[in-house]
Amino acid sequence: MMVREALNSALDEEMSADPKVLLMGEEVGEYQGAYKISKGLLEKYGPERVLDTPITEAGFTGIGVGAAFYGLKPIVEFMTFNFSMQAIDHIINSAAKTSYMSAGQISVPIVFRGPNGAAAGVGAQHSQCYASWYASCPGLKVLAPYSSEDARGLLKAAIRDPDPVVFLENELLYGESFPVSAEVLDSSFCLPIGKAKIEREGKDVTITAFSKMVGYALKAAEILAKDGISAEIINLRSIRPLDRPAINASVRKTNRLVTVEEGFPQHGVGAEICASIIEDSFGYLDAPVERITGADVPMPYAANLERMALPQVDDIVRAARRACYRSVPMAAAQSY
Amino acid sequence: MASAFSATKFTQPLPLNTSTSRSHGKQSVFDPLKSSTSFLGSTRKLRFTSFPKLNQPNSHRPSLVVAVSEAVKEKKLKSTSNLLITKEEGLELYEDMVLGRAFEDMCAQMYYRGKMFGFVHLYNGQEAVSTGFIKLLKKEDYVVSTYRDHVHALSKGVPARAVMSELFGKTTGCCRGQGGSMHMFSKEHNLLGGFAFIGEGIPVATGAAFTSKYKREVLKEGDSEDVTLAFFGDGTCNNGQFFECLNLAALWKLPIVFVVENNLWAIGMSHLRATSDPEIWKKGPAFGMPGVHVDGMDVLKVREVAKAAIGRARRGEGPTLVECETYRFRGHSLADPDELRDPAEKAHYAARDPIISLKKYIIEKSLASEAELKVIEKKIDEVVEDAVEFANESPLPPRSQLLENVFADPKGFGIGPDGRYRCEDPKFTEGTAHV
Numbered sequence: 001m002m003v004r005e006a007l008n009s010a011l012d013e014e015m016s017a018d019p020k021v022l023l024m025g026e027e028v029g030e031y032q033g034a035y036k037i038s039k040g041l042l043e044k045y046g047p048e049r050v051l052d053t054p055i056t057e058a059g060f061t062g063i064g065v066g067a068a069f070y071g072l073k074p075i076v077e078f079m080t081f082n083f084s085m086q087a088i089d090h091i092i093n094s095a096a097k098t099s100y101m102s103a104g105q106i107s108v109p110i111v112f113r114g115p116n117g118a119a120a121g122v123g124a125q126h127s128q129c130y131a132s133w134y135a136s137c138p139g140l141k142v143l144a145p146y147s148s149e150d151a152r153g154l155l156k157a158a159i160r161d162p163d164p165v166v167f168l169e170n171e172l173l174y175g176e177s178f179p180v181s182a183e184v185l186d187s188s189f190c191l192p193i194g195k196a197k198i199e200r201e202g203k204d205v206t207i208t209a210f211s212k213m214v215g216y217a218l219k220a221a222e223i224l225a226k227d228g229i230s231a232e233i234i235n236l237r238s239i240r241p242l243d244r245p246a247i248n249a250s251v252r253k254t255n256r257l258v259t260v261e262e263g264f265p266q267h268g269v270g271a272e273i274c275a276s277i278i279e280d281s282f283g284y285l286d287a288p289v290e291r292i293t294g295a296d297v298p299m300p301y302a303a304n305l306e307r308m309a310l311p312q313v314d315d316i317v318r319a320a321r322r323a324c325y326r327s328v329p330m331a332a333a334q335s336y
Numbered sequence: 337m338a339s340a341f342s343a344t345k346f347t348q349p350l351p352l353n354t355s356t357s358r359s360h361g362k363q364s365v366f367d368p369l370k371s372s373t374s375f376l377g378s379t380r381k382l383r384f385t386s387f388p389k390l391n392q393p394n395s396h397r398p399s400l401v402v403a404v405s406e407a408v409k410e411k412k413l414k415s416t417s418n419l420l421i422t423k424e425e426g427l428e429l430y431e432d433m434v435l436g437r438a439f440e441d442m443c444a445q446m447y448y449r450g451k452m453f454g455f456v457h458l459y460n461g462q463e464a465v466s467t468g469f470i471k472l473l474k475k476e477d478y479v480v481s482t483y484r485d486h487v488h489a490l491s492k493g494v495p496a497r498a499v500m501s502e503l504f505g506k507t508t509g510c511c512r513g514q515g516g517s518m519h520m521f522s523k524e525h526n527l528l529g530g531f532a533f534i535g536e537g538i539p540v541a542t543g544a545a546f547t548s549k550y551k552r553e554v555l556k557e558g559d560s561e562d563v564t565l566a567f568f569g570d571g572t573c574n575n576g577q578f579f580e581c582l583n584l585a586a587l588w589k590l591p592i593v594f595v596v597e598n599n600l601w602a603i604g605m606s607h608l609r610a611t612s613d614p615e616i617w618k619k620g621p622a623f624g625m626p627g628v629h630v631d632g633m634d635v636l637k638v639r640e641v642a643k644a645a646i647g648r649a650r651r652g653e654g655p656t657l658v659e660c661e662t663y664r665f666r667g668h669s670l671a672d673p674d675e676l677r678d679p680a681e682k683a684h685y686a687a688r689d690p691i692i693s694l695k696k697y698i699i700e701k702s703l704a705s706e707a708e709l710k711v712i713e714k715k716i717d718e719v720v721e722d723a724v725e726f727a728n729e730s731p732l733p734p735r736s737q738l739l740e741n742v743f744a745d746p747k748g749f750g751i752g753p754d755g756r757y758r759c760e761d762p763k764f765t766e767g768t769a770h771v
Binding site: 026027030031034052053054056057058059082083086119120121122123124125126295296297298300301302303304305308309 | 396453454455505506507511513514515516517518519525531533534537571572574575602603604605610676732733737738740742749
């Protein structure tokens with residue numbers, strides 16, 4: 001099943017199960033979704049539940065939050081999460097903090113979803129990863145699916161969740177296909193929020209990743225296996241709350257950690273995982289934690305620079321080898 | 337008003353009533369606060385002259401030069417010939433529009449051959465707006481655009497080679513390959529971008545206008561104000577930033593012209609489905625500036641309105657909102673299947689191709705012969721071919737360019753493990769930017 005179909009089916013099933021669920025965003029209706037995620041929904045549920053909005057992120061996000069205050073369950077789609085910056089006041093101040101400020105009187109069962117992170121050649125203003133920004137904010141839940149199973153299960157969980165959820169998809173994953181079991185296809189299938197998944201078991205080094213980087217990490221694991229390094233790949237699925245016990249348990253088993261993410265390095269998801277491991281499993285580490293992140297620059301447009309600015313499978317392999325003390329000096333001395 | 341737009345999307349008639357009375361009634365409210373300097377508001381009352389007739393059935397008819405200065409109207413009466421342009425001007429306009437069209441067509445070809453990538457938004461059909469406005473500017477005037485910025489860059493004087501290389505992602509591009517199609521900047525030509533987000537360019541443009549006013553009044557440089565043109569679309573006119581800037585520009589009498597390229601569609605969202613009152617020019621008077629609607633498929637009409645609006649700004653009389661009714665012949669971007677637009681609507685506007693209209697005018701008024709125009713077309717073909725060749729042969733950016741230009745002062749990368757600033761290490765740019 002393609003990730004796109006997984007998301008579409010999840011939206012469809014949740015909208016049919018609960019008439020309070022509605023979808024709003026730019027091009028979600030007649031255009032069938034800017035990336036065709038909401039294909040067919042306008043026809044099925046009508047323009048009162050699938051709302052094409054004008055280009056006013058602050059406006060329609062605020063409207064969505066207000067609707068959620070009064071018991072509706074809106075799903076607000078951002079054409080990319082870069083555009084959520086125009087609405088971030090509502091996501092943080094109106095959605096995330098309201099349950100606290102009202103002492104639980106008002107809960108905000110809203111889902112903010114859309115593609116996050118880099119696509120291909122779309123330049124600096126369309127390529128930022130927002131996982132760490134949103135995950136640092138109390139009151140929000142932040143999810144990042146990788147496979148179709150993740151997409152379906154986590155989106156359904158997000159829609160049913162009574163709190164604001166930021167759902168970070170990835171444009172390049174939309175067209176990727178993954179095998180799914182019959183259980184996943186069932187309309188009551190739901191994945192728990194806050195639990196990571198061990199995609200591949202291993203014993204030498206733990207590699208954590210989320211979204212598209214899980215695919216890269218799996219490829220890196222194949223390459224490492226040929227070298228006799230058995231890597232354990234953790235698909236975080238949930239950035240906030242982070243599944244710290246799972247990561248710690250894995251590191252206690254392998255004693256080495258490599259974190260992988262697409263976003264900017266400083267204050268990233270890897271930094272938080274690193275801190276968590278040092279706090280809880282310091283004695284178990286046999287090597288310094290390696291963080292693989294995007295380059296500390298705005299995303300360049302030129303194709304070759306863009307490749308250099310994002311983690312590639314080679315970078316993950318090299319870092320894992322370094323963590324396992326298998327030679328390899330720092331990247332600065334690599335010749336390209 | 338429904339006949340002017342694709343009727344399929346429009347379900348109820350517009351309330352065409354109160355705008356005139358509303359804005360006249362509010363005239364006194366818009367008197368800016370009295371202050372001691374003329375900079376942050378003046379005690380002069382804003383002048384509202386006549387407004388276009390509102391109950392015209394066919395809004396294609398241009399509401400030409402409405403609430404702007406009287407000087408232009410006088411000039412029109414004085415001119416003895418009925419020609420709007422001289423031969424040189426005509427040829428200049430023609431060349432610029434043909435360049436825009438030929439360049440964009442070449443971009444489409446190159447995209448499908450994989451030479452450019454990402455998001456590419458083409459300007460075919462809207463050339464009259466870019467040419468009509470930008471060719472009236474001086475080099476020091478500013479232009480701020482959106483992601484549909486290739487032709488604005490070309491009209492402003494950025495060489496075709498530089499734009500094409502940028503699109504190919506080569507280091508000889510106007511932004512060294514770092515910006516791309518949506519982010520064209522040129523300090524030399526005062527092209528301030530190139531913005532991906534809708535509405536993002538408008539505050540930036542308002543800031544550029546603020547700078548020109550500040551330079552003249554506070555720093556006492558120069559004797560007339562450099563004008564800023566902000567180009568944006570119909571979708572943007574529903575965005576909060578637009579309204580905030582209309583307010584500020586009018587309040588502070590900034591030398592800016594807000595040019596709305598209303599091509600009726602924002603990706604697949606029809607302007608009529610997205611806007612409570614689709615007549616965008618009306619939003620000008622609501623904020624205390626003249627609002628003009630013009631036929632954006634006719635470069636001569638656009639030019640007349642542009643002259644008046646730019647003149648107003650240059651004389652320090654403040655901003656103007658110009659709504660140009662235009663159309664994009666291609667989809668929103670090269671990735672857009674463009675299924676929602678009615679073919680009849682497309683045909684209607686294709687029949688009003690601005691280049692063909694200008695050609696017809698030039699030949700009918702005997703400003704130039706067909707042969708002379710063909711010479712121009714051939715020249716442009718060569719320019720575009722040369723641009724492609726240049727871009728093809730240009731090198732890709734080297735690895736060392738990855739970390740350049742992040743800061744104006746690269747000490748922002750911090751201190752390295754040896755206690756010295758990282759940027760002082762000559763091998764710094766060879767790494768992958770360790771934090």
